[in-house]
Amino acid sequence: MIKTVAEVALPVDEVLRIKKRRILPDGSESVPKRISIVTGIHGDELEGQYVCFELARQIEENKKCLKGIVDIYPAMNPLGIDSVIRGIPAFDLDMNRIFPGNTEGNMTELLAANILKDVSGSAVVLDIHASNIYLTEIPQIRINRLHKEELVPLAKHCNVDFVWIHEASTVLESTFAYSLNHAGTPCLVVEMGVGMRITKEYGDQLVDGILGLMHYMGMWTGETKAPRKPIVSENAEDVCFLNAASGGLFIPDVKHWEKLCKGDRIGRIIDPLSGQVLQNVESPVDGILFTIREYPIVDEGSLIGRLLKKEVMAV
Template sequence: MISELLKKMRPGTIAHERLRVGTMSSGMVISIPVTIVKGRSDGACLWVNGQVHGNELNGVVAAVELGRRLKPESMSGSVVITPTANPLGLDNHTKTAPQDLQDLDQAFPGNAGGLTTNQMAHALFSEVKSVASCLVNLHTMGSIHDSKPYCVYKVYGGGAVAEEKLLRMTSYFEPSVSCRMDIGGAGELPGNIAGALDYQCLLVGIPAFMVELGQGSWYTPENVELAVSGLMKLAQELGILEGTPQAGSEVRRVTARQWVILKEGGLFLSTRKPGETIPANQAIGQVLDMHGRTVCDVTLPKDCIIIGIRRDPVVHSGDRVAFVATHWDSAALQK
């Protein structure tokens, strides 16, 4: 659909369409909104996906705002924007679609005959792989965790997209850290890592990565602006927009990260901030019981960087209170 529409569109124009997925019991159509911005001449195609999880909102706003700012008459190539790939989750204010509770970012490349979420994944990815030269998948952390914007990219043996290229692309978003995920190992949480949209793009040779834009369920204007600025710079690198983007000389690359998980519940209190480096055995926070007594000091036996920190103090055994980097370096960027 998108490839045919791009062929038919006049140069220097914008089209608004919807990718049909199916219908609800009432007959209401389930569809994914798409904005296609076609430049005055041929060139690369940047695909911006604002959201796969329904309660991660900064990316939705950033994707919409990017579409408002692009001027097709001054572009080469094209930009395709899907502000939400999960309209059912978005409308329900939940991470997953209420119809099947499946994680969309574990469902790619999708299945046209599968559950609702699998069908949404299939509808989106079938179009992405037919036109995209590069894809950015926007996310946030959960609503109970505070974080600075950061990036995540995936690598695997024999991959066609070089890690150096992905690192440079992430640098345009001024991330607090850029986290490398090695496919084949265990993730920080249970789930099908290989079902992520960015990984499936890498498998077919499309450079792709994730940008995490702070806290979920909130609109944070500064994070939205950071995302739009980064997307504009990436479009410059791809030759879609005029100008030469300025990448930094290095990025803080994280090669190991983990969630800090509690053994006992209570009230988790912390003054630590995202981006802060915590020396080994120093407290990340403290858990108190309902009588004000200390249950435990939350520490790690090694240095860490706070990527995200819990701000909802009500915690139980097994709850996640911090997301931290435990191994990192300064990676020089290719020019």
């Protein structure tokens, strides 16, 4: 069943509609739990599109195993997706900075308020993001420290590699996930892959995790895979940021999610004109690389990668 959850009029007799697909269990006499899969808030993040497709396909093929309601929202920002723009076109606005919205506000505020109203009340929500075009991320869940007691146990069933608990911030208060969690609807923020691309293996990994989470919550009786045991970090000191000391072309030497020792070379920043190596980017600690630069052109200060320190991995 496909339903329009929010719509606004556009110029030239067009209408912007945000739609969801609802998959219902067969023959349910009681009101079952509901899980909501949300993606496409940023128009250049496409990893969640494949997750929506594959999750729906597997559920439909094993419909008798479904014991809950599955709501799938593949395109929260359809204009952004259609035009390959991160924000909302013509507004120069990040959609993930306008929640909880306002039914009496402008077009974007109205959309945000109606979306939040429709998703609210779910037993759990997964807000799926990709990285931007510059960085590749391993499958991870990011959790605001204010909501860690409720969300970390759920995140451990999602088959991700890393759970990153971060500090509260006033900026985060305007996000979709913060608004839901603040109102009492549990929402997990998934980050994985890279902008403008689909990483199929990451999508398959998360679909396995969603089915596993549904099984844990009594919403799925089908076969599931044992979830990966994620590394959980909640201290800012656990993560080491690597930034470029010089502008140039970054050439990586290591792969994503690779264990490194202090002094190992992660890559080089080179100058194609002079043929010189401007910087050997070395690991400052023993750890594992969970973010790496995807787009090769860097400026001084550009983020090259993130490392999780070895002592956290051993916990």
